[in-house]
Amino acid sequence: MPRAPGRAGANRPPVGYTPVMAEKREVARALLDRQRQTYAEEAGIRLADRPGPLYQLLVLTTLLSTRIRAGVALAAARELFAAGYRTPPAMEAASWQDRVDALGRGHYRRYDERTATMLGTGARLCLDRWRGDLRRLHREANGDPSVLRRLLIEFPGIGPTGADIFLREVQTVWPDVRPYADRRTLAGAERLGLPANPRGLSGLVGEGDFGRLASALVRVALGQENAGEVSRMAAAR
Structure with missing residues (x-):
């Protein structure tokens, strides 16, 4: 049949x-x-394709890029955000000592002084180059990971490993990176x-x-x- x-x-x-x-x-x-x-979620970042969360991811990336335990970097990021340093203007307006103190509360002590300086310089670069909005960086790169890596490495403290960290996390809200x-x-x-x-x-x-x-x-x-x-x-x- x-x-x-x-x-x-x-x-x-x-x-x-x-x-x-x-x-x-x-x-x-x-x-x-x-x-x-x-890692972004563990740091308290509600990642979205908006200026604030993207900048917070950049801060976390800067902290994770040093030779320090990830748990310490996450704790330091939470302390910086709890202190109100969630945007480039807020980070730049904070005194160097305020940034050092927030990092210290997260036990991020070995690199605290250098990192406090880099966070201030990076905030100024974000404002000057991207007007505080990393979506502009994304648009300039046209979603090309190799171009995004090159632009991210311009931020102080973020080398190739840091660029990888940022792109690995941001792909949840930048689908063209996946x-x-x-x-x-x-x-x-x-x-x-x-x-x-x-x-x-x-x-x-x-x-x-x-x-x-x-x-x-x-x-x-x-x-x-x-x-x-x-x-x-x-x-x-």
């Missing part, structure tokens, strides 16, 4: 589906279940047996989750998340 049209293959998995890919997706989901916040995965993201992916390339990783989660996945993989690379526990959690599902 002939089969009804469309019945053959009706229960087949989607094109490109493999058991291995399914396993990798479970690992990515397990990681996201364990790490629900990006999928962006820096070397630390890819190192974390390798530890979990996930694809060590941006396109491969992007196939494991929805577009809206890729920025969070990238941030979570950095935590794996830095030892802030246990790769073995993530894998066991995925296998137990």
Whole structure:
């Protein structure tokens, strides 16, 4: 008896589906279940494509770019924001000592004086070059990550690693940057047996989750998340 049209293959998995890919997706989901916040969110930044949150991400990037523990940088960022230094004018108007004191309250002491100076200089650059609005930087680069990196590196204290941090986090609100995965993201992916390339990783989660996945993989690379526990959690599902 002939089969009804469309019945053959009706229960087949989607094109490109493999058991291995399914396993990798479970690992990515397990990681996201364990790490629900990006670094920006943990610093108290409600990231959006608006001048204030984008500048706050720049501040966090400056703090994370030094050789200091991420937890200390996050605490220092929260102290700066709690003190009201959430915009370039507010950061520049604060005295150097006020910035040093806020950093100190976050235990950001080893680099506090130099970083306080860089934050003031960076705020002035943001005002002079971009009129306090990093969306202008985004538009000038036309969403090209290589151009964005070059423009970001002009800010004091932000080198190639800092530019990677900013782009990794900002891709949640600048979709044309996605999928962006820096070397630390890819190192974390390798530890979990996930694809060590941006396109491969992007196939494991929805577009809206890729920025969070990238941030979570950095935590794996830095030892802030246990790769073995993530894998066991995925296998137990």
